[in-house]
Amino acid sequence: MKRYRISYFFGQAFKGMWRNRMMTLASVTVLLSCLIVMGCFAMLVINIERNLDSLGDLNEIVAFVDSEEPYIEGAKAPLAPALTAPGKTFLGWSTDPDATSPEFRPGDTYSVSAKDAVAGVITMYAVWQGGITHEGYTVRYHALGVNLEGTLPEDSETLAPGTSLLLAPAVKARFDNREFVGWSTDPNASLHSDGGSDTAAETGDETTGETSEPTAPVGDGAPIYAPGDEYTVSADDARGGVITFYAIWEEKPSFTSYTLVYDTLGVEASGSLTDAEVRLNKIESQLQGLDNIAENGIVFVSREETLQAEKDKLKDYPSLFAYLEEGDNPYPDTFQITYKDNSGVDALKLQLDNIDGIYKTRCRADLARNIESLKHGIILVFSWFMAILFVVSIFVIINTVKLAVVHRSKEITIMRYVGATKWFIAFPFELEGIIIGLISGVAAFFIQWYMYVYVQSMIMNQIELISILPFAALRPLVLVGCLLIGVLTGLIGSMISIRKYLKA
Amino acid sequence: MIEFKDVKKVYPNGTEALGGIDLKIEDGEFVFIVGVSGAGKSTLTKLLTREEKITSGSLTVNGFDLSRMPERKVPYYRRRIGVVFQDFRLLPDMTVYENVAFAMQIVGEPKRVIKRRVPSILSIVGLQDKASCFPDQLAGGEQQRVALARALANNPATIIADEPTGNIDPRLSLEIMNLLIKIHRKNKTVIVVTHEKQLVDYFQQRVVTIDGGNIVSDRVGGMFGETV
Ligand SMILES: Nc1ncnc2c1ncn2[C@@H]1O[C@H](COP(=O)(O)OP(=O)(O)O)[C@@H](O)[C@H]1O
Numbered sequence: 001m002k003r004y005r006i007s008y009f010f011g012q013a014f015k016g017m018w019r020n021r022m023m024t025l026a027s028v029t030v031l032l033s034c035l036i037v038m039g040c041f042a043m044l045v046i047n048i049e050r051n052l053d054s055l056g057d058l059n060e061i062v063a064f065v066d067s068e069e070p071y072i073e074g075a076k077a078p079l080a081p082a083l084t085a086p087g088k089t090f091l092g093w094s095t096d097p098d099a100t101s102p103e104f105r106p107g108d109t110y111s112v113s114a115k116d117a118v119a120g121v122i123t124m125y126a127v128w129q130g131g132i133t134h135e136g137y138t139v140r141y142h143a144l145g146v147n148l149e150g151t152l153p154e155d156s157e158t159l160a161p162g163t164s165l166l167l168a169p170a171v172k173a174r175f176d177n178r179e180f181v182g183w184s185t186d187p188n189a190s191l192h193s194d195g196g197s198d199t200a201a202e203t204g205d206e207t208t209g210e211t212s213e214p215t216a217p218v219g220d221g222a223p224i225y226a227p228g229d230e231y232t233v234s235a236d237d238a239r240g241g242v243i244t245f246y247a248i249w250e251e252k253p254s255f256t257s258y259t260l261v262y263d264t265l266g267v268e269a270s271g272s273l274t275d276a277e278v279r280l281n282k283i284e285s286q287l288q289g290l291d292n293i294a295e296n297g298i299v300f301v302s303r304e305e306t307l308q309a310e311k312d313k314l315k316d317y318p319s320l321f322a323y324l325e326e327g328d329n330p331y332p333d334t335f336q337i338t339y340k341d342n343s344g345v346d347a348l349k350l351q352l353d354n355i356d357g358i359y360k361t362r363c364r365a366d367l368a369r370n371i372e373s374l375k376h377g378i379i380l381v382f383s384w385f386m387a388i389l390f391v392v393s394i395f396v397i398i399n400t401v402k403l404a405v406v407h408r409s410k411e412i413t414i415m416r417y418v419g420a421t422k423w424f425i426a427f428p429f430e431l432e433g434i435i436i437g438l439i440s441g442v443a444a445f446f447i448q449w450y451m452y453v454y455v456q457s458m459i460m461n462q463i464e465l466i467s468i469l470p471f472a473a474l475r476p477l478v479l480v481g482c483l484l485i486g487v488l489t490g491l492i493g494s495m496i497s498i499r500k501y502l503k504a
Numbered sequence: 505m506i507e508f509k510d511v512k513k514v515y516p517n518g519t520e521a522l523g524g525i526d527l528k529i530e531d532g533e534f535v536f537i538v539g540v541s542g543a544g545k546s547t548l549t550k551l552l553t554r555e556e557k558i559t560s561g562s563l564t565v566n567g568f569d570l571s572r573m574p575e576r577k578v579p580y581y582r583r584r585i586g587v588v589f590q591d592f593r594l595l596p597d598m599t600v601y602e603n604v605a606f607a608m609q610i611v612g613e614p615k616r617v618i619k620r621r622v623p624s625i626l627s628i629v630g631l632q633d634k635a636s637c638f639p640d641q642l643a644g645g646e647q648q649r650v651a652l653a654r655a656l657a658n659n660p661a662t663i664i665a666d667e668p669t670g671n672i673d674p675r676l677s678l679e680i681m682n683l684l685i686k687i688h689r690k691n692k693t694v695i696v697v698t699h700e701k702q703l704v705d706y707f708q709q710r711v712v713t714i715d716g717g718n719i720v721s722d723r724v725g726g727m728f729g730e731t732v
């Protein structure tokens with residue numbers, strides 16, 4: 001078996017490259033750029049893919065809830081569950097503090113009604129077995145939802161029926177020129193008998209305080225006392241042991257949305273006692289009822305927690321941090337829901353959107369889909385870009401190798417006469433192409449390595465949210481890719497340029 | 505053995521260079537091919553080297569059927585014949601030694617074989633002292649001897665020389681011809697295309713005369729002058 005000397009081929013190849021060194025340099029540069037673009041693109045896509053994976057893998061939906069949104073007329077409000085208090089039996093809820101039997105059972109749904117509201121606030125009183133016995137009454141003042149200059153007069157001590165007291169002086173509205181008329185135990189009391197019906201929403205419920213002696217009988221219904229008037233405590237004026245004097249204004253503030261508060265009537269009880277809590281609990285229990293939820297898959301993150309987390313993240317950005325520090329908490333309460341089955345995401349989302357109080361959901365899968373389509377866009381653009389660069393590289397290599405071929409065309413003719421096989425003639429030129437490809441590939445690899453680490457450190461420092469693969473993980477791929485594509489390009493280019501000279 | 509049977513060659517442009525050649529050359533023969541310029545002598549040698557394909561007829565060389573030879577076998581066929589051209593066709597950036605060794609390298613001859621054979625071939629053509637010269641440092645006759653050495657490098661059975669003395673000082677032509685005769689004595693078939701009447705007459709070998717693409721005479725002896 002005859003053997004060909006490798007050194008001959010390499011010698012010829014390097015001679016050819018050296019003779020046309022400028023062209024060789026040009027083709028290395030072009031191919032190098034082509035490979036770098038390809039590599040960057042590939043690494044970008046891989047990293048997007050990776051972030052996609054981690055996003056998709058979390059199987060997480062974030063449900064944004066608003067538990068403090070006021071109710072409108074007719075809205076369904078969940079009522080708090082039963083309270084427990086030592087020595088007391090809880091019966092249910094009522095809008096009447098003196099009720100002995102509950103209007104609503106614990107956990108019932110209450111249909112919000114304007115007539116239960118005082119100044120936009122609906123109070124649910126706990127109904128206890130046997131009722132509450134009041135030893136005397138407390139006098140309390142109420143601004144009826146108007147912002148006051150100064151503060152309201154404070155609650156009185158407990159007073160026995162029949163005790164006299166002087167009512168508080170006039171109060172003054174803070175922001176508008178609302179005229180203070182006087183105090184009344186009926187929030188709906190009005191100065192003008194004829195104007196009684198224009199505050200329609202507040203009329204109707206006048207069962208209490210109607211029959212007390214009218215010291216200053218003005219207007220219709222309940223009497224309106226002038227500031228500083230003497231008032232004798234009467235059990236008839238009390239609701240739940242409290243006699244409330246409402247500030248009566250010439251022009252009553254009107255409310256179209258309502259908030260719900262709970263009142264245990266002075267009993268120390270345990271249980272959720274804010275409407276927000278009740279609503280959150282309701283949402284949570286509804287969430288628990290869904291099928292596609294992983295074990296312990298529902299985590300409540302309060303707006304305060306979110307705020308704190310964001311603050312921690314932004315510690316190094318004083319201006320952003322200050323914004324969070326000073327302003328109102330811009331974050332809503334959220335439930336972070338981990339689901340079991342990725343294919344049921346859409347159904348789950350729909351179910352979530354239908355739960356009262358969840359006003360928005362954000363699905364990792366959604367985000368993943370967005371990034372996915374971004375990825376497709378990138379792939380499309382870069383494919384074209386790459387195709388063009390690839391063609392250009394091949395052309396430059398064809399021309400470089402052709403220079404060597406033309407220079408040696410006489411030699412090639414002689415080789416053919418002496419009986420050189422095609423591959424023997426072609427191999428030095430192909431080797432030249434391959435070496436150009438190899439040099440470009442190796443250079444591209446190291447340049448990309450450097451660039452990647454540089455960009456990575458930059459991004460890692462700036463944006464924590466993005467996870468970037470370490471270069472080590474990409475190294476084999478980039479190296480093999482660069483070398484392979486480089487060598488292939490060089491080989492194809494040189495094969496094209498030598499083809500014509502190989503005809504026997 | 506070389507055998508032309510009714511070989512026609514028509515070039516793609518329509519020129520009929522050979523119009524039905526019948527010629528038989530036995531192994532170990534020495535043949536002069538003579539004829540005026542344009543007669544078709546070079547075409548004949550090109551058919552033998554398979555540089556051109558025959559248009560019709562059949563051509564067999566040393567058992568190779570050239571009319572049916574696939575492209576990939578051509579190199580191996582060419583290793584069995586040695587060709588010398590009027591213009592030497594040496595590689596200018598290689599020494600005499602390298603030019604000869606090159607032909608052996610191409611066929612994958614081991615270095616050690618090359619090292620042994622090149623000097624002996626160079627001594628056949630009388631250039632053992634010029635091994636490290638470059639072609640442009642040599643006289644025309646010497647260059648042609650290098651070409652001849654290269655043609656011999658792979659020990660072919662047949663040597664084909666197309667006007668080997670055409671570019672050489674006439675006083676040195678005889679020297680080349682003597683070399684070819686010497687090679688012929690080593691039991692090789694030698695085909696020499698030439699113009700040189702005196703040489704043909706001098707050597708008294710078989711002479712095939714071509715005119716207008718046809719063989720007009722084929723005899724032994726120096727009858728070159730009579731036929732043209
Ligand atoms: N490659 C070619 N294409 C077309 N015609 C050619 C070619 N080579 C030779 N011829 C023609 O063929 C004829 C024979 O040429 P050639 O064999 O070179 O003659 P000689 O070598 O005897 O001078 C001439 O008419 C020449 O013009």
Ligand SMILES: [Mg+2]
Binds near residue numbers: 545546547
């Ligand atoms: Mg000729």
